[in-house]
Amino acid sequence: MDRNIAPQLTDICSPNLLAYQTIKLSNGIEIIYLNDPDQEVFKMDVVFDSGSYYQPAPLVASTMLSMINEGTSEFTSTEIAEYFDFHGAYVGFSSGFHKSEISLISLTRYAPETIKMISEMITGSIFPKKEMEILVRNKRQQHLINEEKTSYLARKEFSLLFFGKNHPYSNYFELSDFDNLNPTILKNFYNARISANGCKIILCGNVNDIILKTVEKYFSNLESKPLTEEPIYYFESSSPGTYKVLKDDAVQTSVRIGKKGVHILDEDYTHFQILNMVLGGYFGSRLMSNIREEKGLTYGISSFNVSMLHSSYWNVATDVNSDKAELTIEECTKEIRKLQNEPVPEEELNLVKSYFNGELLRELDGVFSQADALKHKMNYNLDNSFYLKVIEEIKKCNPQNLRDLANKYLNIDEMYFITCGK
């Protein structure tokens, strides 16, 4: 054994894609499930077309969704909570731009009880005023805490500059929007958007027949309503350039650099992901090596590409000592220019390809991860076979592709440079 010689590596295997089944209920609800009988747990996500795209005023979509946990004609919010706690189940709510979802994680042996309660909440929520006030008050306070964080403020500034405050993707709201929420507006939104039409239920883990029958029994009753078309919003971007958000008591400055990204359906998507990884998408990236490991300016720096249904953006994010923000931006710009002018060395590219393949395998490791990945891909009318194409694209990528993409997508003149600090 010679410690100077690295052990032989084997090629990273392709992910083993699990087959999923679908069932359509009489009211139009689509059930997608991935069964792994070795688990003793299952997860259920109930997805509706009720994201912020459809809301009549800021904060309505997310507040309506959270209120589904706060009382039905039969159970008070505390009774609902006690019921799930007693069965050791967890319920989560996540509200997006287009879709929103209610998630349940539960032991399979308690499935009939926990699924029944979820359906009761979805069909019978009554939006009590008292519960709403508590929820809104606490959300408002959490927001005030976020407003003290430089990283939050910098991210917010980018969204505003890039999408414009009238577009739902900017997530823009004012403090007074909390005060304008009331049970009627929430209830109206609930009546308009919580419908069998457009509803998907994703089940994974130990999904036995009892679970399928229980879901069918309780969710077949959900009313199917005609949904209004998705509204059209326009992007109103400010001019690229340098922007500063003042927070004079901050110890560190948050830096955000951003611009339009690459959409998941774009043919350049995978190669741009590789380019982004080289720059700032993994621990060994150029930004991490330069800004953290060589200069010690930060605890962490990363770049990432986010795809949404109708847009995409790309960001670099980091927190640095206040007097180092300028140097950090300068170095980021240098690294980007280098990608535009010099080909990525083969060895570095191969390293990133291996890391990427490992990441894909991780993203699809086990039934719970595969269901999450599938749910996400379905938003774009894809399924997990998407990953097989990604793997092919990774193989094809060469240094010239990356240089072309760096010139095509990382144009410095199109970027917003945002700092938040003193």
Add this chain to the structure above:
Amino acid sequence: MINYTRHVLDNGLTLICNTDKGTPFVSVNILYKVGAKNENPEKTGFAHLFEHLMFGGSKHIPDFDYHVQKAGGENNAFTTNDYTNYYITIPANNIETALWLESDRMLELDFSQTSLDVQKNVVIEEFKQRYYNNPYGDIWLRLRPLAYKVHPYLWPTIGKKIEHIENATLEDVKDFFNCFYAPDNAIISISGNIKDSDALELVKKWFGDIPPANHKKKELLQEPKQTEFRKIVMENNKVPADAIYIAYHMGSRDSDNFYISDIISDILSNGQSSRLYVNLIKNSKLFSEIDAYVTGDVDPGLFVFSGKLLEGVDIKDAENAIRAEIDKFIHNSISERELQKVINKTDARIAYSEINYQGKATNLAFFELLGNVDLINSEAEKYRNVSLVDIKNTAEELFRIENCSTLWYLKEK
């Protein structure tokens, strides 16, 4: 139920292995039995700084991360007051890469002044990011030395102050390595797609020839019983709401007291049907957040109440409300259903924790550190055995006012 095998190599390295065929990966987890509590009180933050240096290259391998990434793996580490934990998750076929890397840095680190200087800066930025540039981030810097006067839990893993990190020298680094980074002070746990006999063979191959340190650790100073109520007020903080922390000394992680206290904290604050949530957030509208939890440290730890107040609430009223809940807890009865609820929740939590191979590897090493790896399968039983009488007696002993440290964190006026 988690099946595992356990072996101790001749050089003192303990190996725990769990086979999980449900994943194409393995997690190689190495726990060193050294944490912030083993530091010199004048050189705190060292165990954590050292964790950063472990990625700066070892005797035969200049770039640790390169090889992990090349093999499709991922790695990370964390430091607590009790121990330092490293893990690599990697496609099972490439497990030897992980063992090669981990064994080489256990054998000998490449001590470099440049790496030390850079990582000092990185850790200082981490200090600022977590503790000073984060609303409420500096509370534990003050709460620890209020609750502990003697035991080294009185400083956080990041260190007492930034100066301690700035002052670290290469000599300190070498000393620390020689004392603590050796097979007889480490536990390696492996979970994932590998047979345990293969794992044993490979661990022997890569770690078998690393000499033990035979270092005798200094006895830790034990915290004397607290005999008077303690309180501090931190004023003028740039936060939107006042916060309150109330801490009581409790038992060690391996004591029965831990399981009972954990159940008490669950009854008080786990979930939206818990007492504090219902009474103090929903009904009396004093708090926007309230929590009761145990720190779970290896040595005797803390039972902590923490809450953020709603606007306009007087912090004295908020504190009195928590104390009233504590009194009710001690003097009024707890229903069987309330106890059953938290036990069910604990059962489910343990079941969920068995899904992920990486979590299993980390837990196996942690329970081995506690001295009884079988706790990974018997903890559920320990929780189930907690009775209403245990709860009442423990709560009475725990929540004595002379066992209490209270911190008020007030917003800018």
